[in-house]
Amino acid sequence: MTIDAWLDLSALILILAGAILCLTAAIGLLRFRDVLTRLHAATKPQVLGLILICIAIALSLRSWPVVAFLLPIVLIQLATAPLSAHMVGRQAYRNGTIDEPNLIVDELADSRRTPPAAGG
Structure with missing residues (x-):
């Protein structure tokens, strides 16, 4: 097999x-x-899938542009x-x-008790 066939x-x-x-990712959504x-x-497998597809396109076309x-x-x-x-979450x-019962660690619990404009 040639290098082109392997690529x-x-x-x-x-x-x-x-x-x-x-x-x-779509099924998970x-x-x-x-x-x-x-x-x-929505984020983890979709981003990795896009990266793999982009690498495949670059390997297939073999062009720097x-x-x-x-x-x-x-x-x-x-x-x-x-x-x-992060913004949606x-x-x-x-x-x-x-x-909330399924949260193991709730790092934002203190910010929920204090209103945003309270200054504390």
Whole structure:
């Protein structure tokens, strides 16, 4: 087998693995019942799946301009997915729409007792 065939095979495997991870993220969004587990399902496998698919595209096309195009996509995804998940989780905590009995550690319990404008 030539090096091109090996690169194509590895790209195929990476695309398949990335697609499976993205599919599990979508299934997790539909199946999980509370906000925190849905956020976990939406961020972790989806970001890894996108990274695997971008690596597969770069291996398949073997072009530096393609890598230069895909690199900002991966970096923006790595920056925005955790930030948006944190914001949604924080708002769900403030609204009281999370499953509090299942929280092992509640680091925000003190901030809930003190109103935000109370200064304390």
